[in-house]
Structures are given as C-alpha cells and as structure tokens.
Amino acid sequence: MQESKAMKGAMRRRGWAVLSAVALLCAGVGAMLPAQAWAQSDAVKELAAPPPIQLPLKPSPEFAKFPRYVGTLGKRQIVLRLGAKTDDPAGVHGEYQYTDTGEVILIAGDRDGDTLEVEESNDGTHITGNWVGKFAADGSVSGDRMNVDDSDPQPFDLKPLAAGQAVPAASAGAGAALAPHASSATAPAPAASGAHAVGGVSNLQTGE
Template structure:
C-alpha cells in the first residue's frame, strides 16, 4: 500500500510538472514579438500621405503633358542685328542683341537662330565679354541643348564652335553681319536629271564606206 501511494504521488507530481511546462510554453507564444520583426513602421517614421519619395508621380504628370510645340520667331527679336553664315554644313541666320531692363547684365545677350528651310527657331542667351561670345541654346525654352563659344573679329563677324551640353560633338560656326535686305538663301533643290532615251527598236542604217563624199563612195569601178 505504501508503494502504491508513493507511485501515485510521483505520477501526480510528474503530471503537474508537465502542465506547468506547457503553460510556460503557451505564455512564451503569447509574448509580444520584438519591434524589429513586427514589419510595421512606427507612425512617426512613416511618410506623410501623398508624399512622392521617388518622384514617380511627378514623372507621370510630366509624361501626361502634351508635347511642346516648336518655337516660332519672336517679333521682339526682329530689330536685333542679324548674322548669316554656317553651322557645320547648314546655313543659318542668327538674331543677337543686348539684354535690356533694370536688372539686365550689361554683358548679357540673347536672341534666336534659324536653320535654312526650318520654320522653327532655337533660342540663345549668354554673355559677350569684349570680343568673346559665350551663349547657351534651347530648342524648347527650358532645356539647354547646346553651348556656343566664339570670337568677334574687327569686321563684326564671329566664329567658333557649337557643342552639345556635355561639350561633345563640336561643330564650327562662321557668321557675318547680314547686309540689309539679305536673307537666308532658299533651300536648294536639285533638278531631276532627264531620263536617258530608250534604245530604238529600228535597225541601224549601214554606215557609209570610208573615203565617201556626200554619202557616195569615190571609189571608181573599172569599166
């Protein structure tokens, strides 16, 4: 009987220890997870609503805008000095004058140039320091599309190089003051060459014998 009671007590103690261990394990499962593993960004670290962290919304808005139209000649530049010459292998006309206004830089110049045969213009703006000309160009009025660096000569002509914004693809330019009334030459159009005549289907006439006079042989046949 004593052994039976001791065995019962041991079994009860074992059952109690197992129950306590199970409860401890369950309590561990219900404990809060570490902050780093929750995957939830605290409210004070979140971006405000409507924020465009990567500029995606701005890019979408810009793509949705209608394409910009080519620039047309500015009537205000019609009174500027005109220069006619070449840019690379293209004929161009440039109107370039001093900037005016209370805040204008005394060395500032601006204007536009036009390639022969094109209805649109490209804006230019920059500085003239003595005989040195440095201007930037823009074909839409917003983005820089080229840089010009040149020197003025005593006769008023200016020559130098036009480059892309990264100073690559240099092209020479040579401009001279335009004579009053002179404009860009019209775009030359090569006249089509006449097509060669089709070969005749008629048999060729026999050629006259050598030493013939007036188409008649001067050889005398003996009697």
C-alpha cells in the same frame, strides 16, 4: 446654500462648455488657415507663372529688331539674331533659325569684348548646347557649337547682314522657311558680359 452651490456648479459646467467650444472653434479655424494659405499660395504661383511655351518655337517679335548674322552651323545655313537684354545690358540673347527647315532655337549668354559664350535651348527650358566664339574686326563671329557635355563640336561661321539686306540662299529654295522678320535692320552687337537664362526664364535644366 445647497441651491447656491448647485447654481455655482451649473455655471462652472456651462463655463467649461463655452471654453471647450471656443477652443474647438479656434482649433478648427487654425486647421483651416494653412489650407487656405496653401490654396492662396498655389493661386499666386499660378498667376505669377509664365505662360507655357508653345512648341515648336516660332520667331519672336522681340528679337526681330536685333542685329542679324548669316552663315553656317556645321553644314547647314542659319540666321542668328543677337542683341543686348533690355533688363540687363550685360547679357545677350536672341535666336537662330535654320534656313532649310525654319526651326527656331533660343540662345542667351554673354559677350565679353570679342568673346561670345552662350547657351541654346530648343524648348525654352532645357539647355541643349553651348557656343564659344570670337568676333572679328569686321563684325563676323566664328567658333564651335557643342552639346551640353562639350561633345560633338560643330563649327559656326557667321557674318553680319547690312540693314535691309536679304538673307542669301545657301541652295535653291533655301531660306524659304524663314520668318518674315528675317529682313529686319542690323547694327553691331553691343559688348556685354554676365550669363543669363535662355529666353529670359530662370528654370533651365541641363538636357541629357
């Protein structure tokens, strides 16, 4: 009897030891899973994240086929390329480029009938200005470009360029900095509505 009790006691101790080991193992696996899940989540986010935007911005081939408008923003000549978004025809996006320096600025927003309301970004992330304008019957568009707080309005006056038409020089040598795709074909910009992120990204922040 004493041997039987001793054997049963030894078996119980071994049983608790096994259960304890299993519990510790489970706890360890449980502790590892969140870390693994976090690592996988970070990896997925990294793969899903868009590539970093290279500054200064360069003319996008995506906008090369868009209708072109040429004229002035303030006292400087620009060429605007503006067209409907491929994934959402209700919105418009594009870019404008200063002919004196070649600086490119992204632009996106909406066109509702003859009213144009868009935002601009000089880095593809932060909103740097707002445009509000009206299209005329001849396709030209004019209005004001303002800072994000609606201060310092600057008038813009742009006229559509015909297919194959060269960008007129504002002064001697002006326009030399324009990208080669500036001579792309043009067509009337489609009417659209609905605001959209600048350049197709959704992480815009209002610039100070």
